Amino acid sequence: MKIEPIISSLKFPDCMLYAIACLIFTWIATPTGQAEPLTPLSSDRDSLIRDSLEIYFQQSHSEIDPAYRHNEARIDSLWHNISSLSSLSSKGNPRLLKLEVIGSASPEGSYRFNKTLSENRAKHIFDYIGKKIVLSDSLTRFHFLGRNWNGLRQLVAADSDMPLRGQVLDAIDRTLAEENPPSEYRSNLLLSHLKGLGKGKAYRYMYHNLFPRLRFSSLVVEYAASLVEETPLPTDSCAQSIEICPLEPEPEIVTISEEDIIRIPVSSAPKPFYMDLHTNLLLDGTLIPNIGVEFYLGKNFSIYGDWMHAWWSKDSSHRYWRMYGGEIGGRWWFGKAAHSKPLTGHHIGLYAGAFTFDFELGGTGYMGGKPHGTIFDRCFVHAGAEYGYSLPVAKRLNIDFTIGVGYMTGKYITYDPGKRPHIYYWESTKKFKWFGPTKAEISLVWLIGRGNRNH
Numbered sequence: 001m002k003i004e005p006i007i008s009s010l011k012f013p014d015c016m017l018y019a020i021a022c023l024i025f026t027w028i029a030t031p032t033g034q035a036e037p038l039t040p041l042s043s044d045r046d047s048l049i050r051d052s053l054e055i056y057f058q059q060s061h062s063e064i065d066p067a068y069r070h071n072e073a074r075i076d077s078l079w080h081n082i083s084s085l086s087s088l089s090s091k092g093n094p095r096l097l098k099l100e101v102i103g104s105a106s107p108e109g110s111y112r113f114n115k116t117l118s119e120n121r122a123k124h125i126f127d128y129i130g131k132k133i134v135l136s137d138s139l140t141r142f143h144f145l146g147r148n149w150n151g152l153r154q155l156v157a158a159d160s161d162m163p164l165r166g167q168v169l170d171a172i173d174r175t176l177a178e179e180n181p182p183s184e185y186r187s188n189l190l191l192s193h194l195k196g197l198g199k200g201k202a203y204r205y206m207y208h209n210l211f212p213r214l215r216f217s218s219l220v221v222e223y224a225a226s227l228v229e230e231t232p233l234p235t236d237s238c239a240q241s242i243e244i245c246p247l248e249p250e251p252e253i254v255t256i257s258e259e260d261i262i263r264i265p266v267s268s269a270p271k272p273f274y275m276d277l278h279t280n281l282l283l284d285g286t287l288i289p290n291i292g293v294e295f296y297l298g299k300n301f302s303i304y305g306d307w308m309h310a311w312w313s314k315d316s317s318h319r320y321w322r323m324y325g326g327e328i329g330g331r332w333w334f335g336k337a338a339h340s341k342p343l344t345g346h347h348i349g350l351y352a353g354a355f356t357f358d359f360e361l362g363g364t365g366y367m368g369g370k371p372h373g374t375i376f377d378r379c380f381v382h383a384g385a386e387y388g389y390s391l392p393v394a395k396r397l398n399i400d401f402t403i404g405v406g407y408m409t410g411k412y413i414t415y416d417p418g419k420r421p422h423i424y425y426w427e428s429t430k431k432f433k434w435f436g437p438t439k440a441e442i443s444l445v446w447l448i449g450r451g452n453r454n455h
Contacts (some may be wrong), residue, residue: 056071058212060109098221100141101121101125104215105117105145156172164201164202167202204299274451288323290307318417320359320360325379329386341454344392351406356380365416366413369413387404388401396446408438414428
């Protein structure tokens with residue numbers, strides 16, 4: 001760290017005073033590795049200073065998490081640098097000239113989504129900084145870089161564990177050679193190509209290990225700080241020659257051992273957590289209340305379980321509307337939306353379930369399985385494969401459309417309710433087998449968990 005203002009008019013004692021001040025400032029303001037060193041650009045009576053740091057964000061988040069990737073330590077280091085310079089200034093307060101936020105995005109999201117996300121991140125940064133200093137709109141700027149392919153190339157080149165590193169670098173280099181930064185069209189082509197390398201092995205590695213390091217915003221602060229005022233020479237000052245001017249004794253050097261260092265642990269950022277509660281509106285519309293829960297396991301996989309239960313009856317007129325049972329399943333999420341936000345977008349999966357019923361509306365009744373038995377005695381069982389799409393409609397709400405095809409089997413009886421309450425006449429027992437659509441859902445999904453929000 002160095003300060004090089006042009007002070008050609010200072011006389012010798014002023015030069016000594018300035019030199020000592022520079023030494024003190026260098027010792028105090030040395031950064032801790034969290035922010036870039038202060039870099040004076042030019043000066044007369046003011047020193048023009050530029051400082052910068054990077055603030056990282058969790059996927060699809062715009063709020064500043066102080067604990068995430070040591071954001072708080074980075075920001076504190078910036079204020080430490082500014083305060084250190086202020087201690088050498090006769091006026092005491094640096095003058096802000098410019099505050100700029102440069103947005104960087106990982107490649108998996110669309111250009112429009114990443115731009116909106118970066119703008120929201122910049123707003124939160126300006127609001128956060130505004131709690132410490134007064135900001136003017138004329139001094140604040142935001143610039144969006146788009147998908148940070150150049151940054152990804154640097155990370156890939158430096159990562160010896162990167163699968164198919166040579167092929168990934170070659171694909172990125174060919175695209176950047178044609179257009180840098182690449183257009184949205186070429187960017188999408190490059191992203192699709194990377195997803196296909198090694199059956200997705202290279203892309204999955206980058207998604208989990210490298211993309212989080214590209215989700216940042218660079219904060220650049222430019223300000224001016226006044227240097228120490230000139231003081232007139234005393235009449236009996238020493239000669240203006242450095243050889244005969246008395247020097248202050250050198251300060252004692254203090255050695256700090258490893259045992260003297262107090263290490264303050266930095267808490268790690270809490271991991272995101274994704275789950276949802278959902279209900280099938282088609283069953284709700286037929287007066288069969290139902291609820292389900294789904295948990296995201298990571299790597300685009302989730303598991304879920306559903307339960308339905310309706311027990312409506314009117315014995316006096318032999319009317320029954322009864323059904324209960326459940327289902328479990330697993331899903332794999334894919335597509336652009338799924339990579340940008342878990343539990344969103346396309347999904348395929350497998351499911352299996354069991355249920356029973358008793359329907360009778362004044363005529364012939366239909367009952368699943370044996371009367372008075374347990375659900376295992378009287379259930380229908382089914383299993384199949386499903387496809388669906390979960391569409392965001394609000395910050396924590398999705399609408400999920402799903403259809404499943406599979407096999408269903410079970411026994412049921414038909415009966416005549418007779419003329420008196422609680423008296424039923426058995427008619428027949430039948431075996432049911434079916435292959436075809438066994439599942440249809442239009443579900444209202446409530447997103448729950450840390451970071452589980454749409455943007």
